[in-house]
Amino acid sequence: MYSISQLQDLINKQIVEKKYPVTPAELYDPITYIMSLGGKRMRPVLTLMACDMFGGHVTKALDPALAIELFHNFTLMHDDIMDKAPLRRGQSTVHSKWNDNVAILSGDVMLVEAYKTLVSSIDSSILRDVLTVFNDTAAGVCEGQQTDMNFELMQDVSIPQYLDMIRLKTAVLLGCSLKIGALIGSASTEDAEHLYNFGVNIGIAFQLQDDILDVYGDPEKFGKQVGGDILSNKKTFLLIKAIELAEDLDKEELQHWLSAADCDPASKISSVTAIYDRLGIRQLAEEQMNLHARKSLYELNKVSVKAENKQVLVDFAGQLLIRET
Amino acid sequence: MYSISQLQDLINKQIVEKKYPVTPAELYDPITYIMSLGGKRMRPVLTLMACDMFGGHVTKALDPALAIELFHNFTLMHDDIMDKAPLRRGQSTVHSKWNDNVAILSGDVMLVEAYKTLVSSIDSSILRDVLTVFNDTAAGVCEGQQTDMNFELMQDVSIPQYLDMIRLKTAVLLGCSLKIGALIGSASTEDAEHLYNFGVNIGIAFQLQDDILDVYGDPEKFGKQVGGDILSNKKTFLLIKAIELAEDLDKEELQHWLSAADCDPASKISSVTAIYDRLGIRQLAEEQMNLHARKSLYELNKVSVKAENKQVLVDFAGQLLIRET
Known part of the structure; x- marks a missing residue:
């Protein structure tokens, strides 16, 4: 079994080595930029961990784990536009460093890159199951973000409504990361x-x-x-x-x-x-x-x-x- | 063989009957809205046509065709924000009728809906091939849109650059629509x-x-x-x-x-x-x-x-x- 820090090293290496097309630069440079801002890489590490747990080859889970980190960073890139956030991990957000249009379109292609990375790395026998949990999760994360924005304008939010919002906005992606790792590990x-x-x-x-x-x-x-x-x-x-x-x-x-x-x-x-x-x-x-x-x-x-x-x-x-x- | 107008009727029926989640309304109402604005439905009709051409069951191609129309309308929703366009087919654009944030996030979930609709309707034997052409096309369309925006700021654009831009922004999605229909028709x-x-x-x-x-x-x-x-x-x-x-x-x-x-x-x-x-x-x-x-x-x-x-x-x-x- 790998330790958390070993898995972090593996996914960070995968992120650094991943190459995107060179042009148009406005589309692909922001992807390299936001992916280089760091973080604990919790979600891809969970994917690797789950695969490892069932005796799967962690190398087979590296690209799917990268896809999940790409998806997570796509949501950050678009959320930062919507929240008008100037900083992300102490550095300029993509829409501040470039502009809103670049952050919209680069985020879009980042979501497509996540799908590309999944489709090219997942075995056919589990492709539909992996994509189904990924799709449901992606829609759920969008629903959670919209609900969170709606809460800002609402007088009364109940505890059950709040718990459901954080389940969608934050929690389902952790579940999805683990489930995809488990499926790759033949669970x-x-x-x-x-x-x-x-x-x-x-x-x-x-x-x-x-x-x-x-x-x-x-x-x-x-x-x-x-x-x-x-x-x-x-x-x-x-x-x-x-x-x-x-x-x-x-x-x-x-x-x-x-x-x-x-x-x-x-x-x-x-x-x-x-x-x-x-x-x-x-x-x-x-x-x-x-x-x-x-x-x-x-x-x-x-x-x-x-x-x-x-x-x-x-x-x-x-x-x-x-x-x- | 079906006629073009028969195929248009079939896809329009599929679009009208498609139901999205009810909440959050800000996320899903804009999808129903933009899909109801009409148009010739050229891309989904091409998918149905290609399937029909090889003797495939057109009903099997209806959801994949809908997925392509969803993808096309997702690009329109985001392009309209970037172009600050007030009107689309004579009606308010989504970002004008709601706001930019709604158009960003609703567009995101629309892209995910396109993938959901594909993944749930395509046979396992061709799922990877279909998703591969869809992914490459989706990235290409984003590249075309970015290149088109870049052209606005450039002094010299050559004819080959222009032809490549319209190939990506417009033409590859027609190719993709036909190819997916052909694959469903067992070409x-x-x-x-x-x-x-x-x-x-x-x-x-x-x-x-x-x-x-x-x-x-x-x-x-x-x-x-x-x-x-x-x-x-x-x-x-x-x-x-x-x-x-x-x-x-x-x-x-x-x-x-x-x-x-x-x-x-x-x-x-x-x-x-x-x-x-x-x-x-x-x-x-x-x-x-x-x-x-x-x-x-x-x-x-x-x-x-x-x-x-x-x-x-x-x-x-x-x-x-x-x-x-």
């Missing part, structure tokens, strides 16, 4: 499905952790500005739960901060955090996160390979439960 | 390739005809404003050839009209048309168009089915040669 349909469910639940848990860390994270470790979600009134699990539970003075104060136009950022962060503390929001978010982490381990437990082959994924899920305490 | 690889080449050449001829009609068309029949390309300095075959051939006074006058900021539109159209006439541009464009129409018939001739099965495509190509005279 049974049942095992591939259990790994898919493992991935979806771990993805939801990850997003909830991200919501919690945005408020309660160590600024040095978190990598993003603590309190960013509070400042932008982002409808996270924490805010939605707080709106649901707040009464009387807490409710008034929360509404004040949500509608305050010009306010001191530090005051807003500390005041809203204090409301969260009084309502016990952190604990509720951690319980929800734990629930999904446990569900993921329950699914992993059902996969019919020996325990030592699952250890790397157990560790992956376990990191969440550890950080929580 | 041999050679026959499918001949039909692909027929489609590419007929597509180039069509675009050249469009360039000619923009200047010399009957305003009542053409459906677009005659002279629109001249007014916008669009680098068509006619303008590129005229820049190449004009000397002395013609050259000076052409340059004057190309750089004139505020000028009477009717004077610009009549003056540039007069320069084209003096240089014999129309005849040169018609010769080029004829060349590709003849090449297309040469390829069709090599297809190993009886002559009567080819007649509908011969007529299709023949329309070009007739209109020229």
Whole structure:
């Protein structure tokens, strides 16, 4: 079994060695650029891990894993246009460095490249199954992004609506990454499905952790500005739960901060955090996160390979439960 | 053999009956909207025609044909954002009716829908071949669109560069439509390739005809404003050839009209048309168009089915040669 860092090295090498057509430069340079911005490569690593788990040849999963990373970066390229984001991993986004049109069209061809890379590397016996989960996932990710944008304009978002949004926007791609790796590793349909469910639940848990860390994270470790979600009134699990539970003075104060136009950022962060503390929001978010982490381990437990082959994924899920305490 | 209008009815019925998810409405309503704007459905009809030609069941080609029409309309939805076009077939474009973000994301999911529709309807025995030509075509169409946008900023575009651009932007999708239909109809690889080449050449001829009609068309029949390309300095075959051939006074006058900021539109159209006439541009464009129409018939001739099965495509190509005279 390969370690996570070995698999990261393998996929990073695959990404660096991948060559795209030279012209038109405006179409293909942005692909090389965004793929070079780095990241943990979590999704392609999951594909390689799943293949490895069932004794499959990891080399056979490298191009499919690259296809998934291409798809993920295509969504980032288009999301950054829609969010008008200037930076991605500390560097200019594609639409800032070039322009919106370049980011639209280069993203389009990137999605096509993902399909090309899949179609040319997947065995015929599993091609339809792989493409079916990939297609359903790709549509789901678009649905999640649209729902997230809709939430910005909505007054009332419920917790079930929020959980369904993060399932689509973030979690199904982790499930898809694992399922494709499992299919390449010749896993049974049942095992591939259990790994898919493992991935979806771990993805939801990850997003909830991200919501919690945005408020309660160590600024040095978190990598993003603590309190960013509070400042932008982002409808996270924490805010939605707080709106649901707040009464009387807490409710008034929360509404004040949500509608305050010009306010001191530090005051807003500390005041809203204090409301969260009084309502016990952190604990509720951690319980929800734990629930999904446990569900993921329950699914992993059902996969019919020996325990030592699952250890790397157990560790992956376990990191969440550890950080929580 | 079905007639063109019978095939148009079949594909229109398929388009109307196709159902997309209901939510998020911002994602799926624009797909139903753009698909309802009509058009000749040339690409899906070619798919059905090619299948029919080899004795295949046209019903088996209906979903693949729909996938091609979905792909074509996805490119229109994104191109309209890039071109800031307010109208498409006399109706609001998606980005005008909703907004840019909706048009980006709805277009993305439309491309995924095209793949879904293909993957769920194509037999396993030809799935990889169908997806390979579809992927190569999709990337080519993006390359053509980027190249066309680049031409707007370039001083010198050569005729070979122009022909290559229209091959990618317009013609390869006609070739792809026919090839996929041929593969569904169990054509041999050679026959499918001949039909692909027929489609590419007929597509180039069509675009050249469009360039000619923009200047010399009957305003009542053409459906677009005659002279629109001249007014916008669009680098068509006619303008590129005229820049190449004009000397002395013609050259000076052409340059004057190309750089004139505020000028009477009717004077610009009549003056540039007069320069084209003096240089014999129309005849040169018609010769080029004829060349590709003849090449297309040469390829069709090599297809190993009886002559009567080819007649509908011969007529299709023949329309070009007739209109020229």
